[in-house]
Amino acid sequence: MKTTRNTAAKTAVLEVLEKSKTALSHTEIHKQLNDLCDRVTIYRILDRLINEDIIHKISNLDGTVKYAKCHHLHQRVHIHNHAHFSCENCHEITCLENVKPSYIMPHNYKVNEINFTLSGLCPNCLNSNI
Amino acid sequence: MKTTRNTAAKTAVLEVLEKSKTALSHTEIHKQLNDLCDRVTIYRILDRLINEDIIHKISNLDGTVKYAKCHHLHQRVHIHNHAHFSCENCHEITCLENVKPSYIMPHNYKVNEINFTLSGLCPNCLNSNI
């Protein structure tokens, strides 16, 4: 089996995601790293972190893709079943760890993953009544 | 206010979406139209159809964006609050008009739109036990 290595770039990417309150896009991460490593390297690191279940990917209605650190403690296998909120004004995407949709599926489907993203106005932008 | 026109291309795009059992990507629509119109025109038509609430856009975890016709009858304003299923094997995306998530949001958010996409194996692919 393939073993995974802790490289400077991987550590840096993870640190950026850890410090961020909102989910970040590839480009945002790249900017924050300030040319510590190549664009392509970041894509590959993100892929690895997802496979290792350390971060998760969030895909937004407008086509944006963002990444956030997982906050579930020590669970080996898990589904990212919480909701995400995407603000139409400030374009920030945040994990709503406590919002989990309930739903009833037809029996003949096998669900492996869910993506539940809500969009509208976040508390910040709602207050500044845009 | 801007009035909207019924053009040959628009009619054709809508027809393709009407006939399809699954949601289609821009590229898939373009191929089916067989150079009836330009790529760019299709993007613009899709935008218009979305504004007119005739079709809706579905964004998948893998970054794919697809479009499907709305099947709600005569509702003026509506939210596309049904789920979509994205098959990891055949990559088809279908509307699950009857699956609607229920969830509880914190009060300080204003939700305008939701995107609820489940992925896994569709009935077809599940049967052919891949």
Add this chain to the structure above:
DNA sequence: AAATTAATGCAACAATGTTGCGATTGATAA
């Protein structure tokens, strides 16, 4: 039929993501 302007085609561009390959480096064993 003429006028108005929404819609189109085309070219050019931007953003995002992927692939191949030779060079580098982290982890492990000698």
Add this chain to the structure above:
DNA sequence: TTATCAATCGCAACATTGTTGCATTAATTT
């Protein structure tokens, strides 16, 4: 510590997807 070797990286090249400006075409109204 040093040698080893595969995982990771950098770079260049490419693919896909979506956007914009502008001159031209065509749908709708009068």
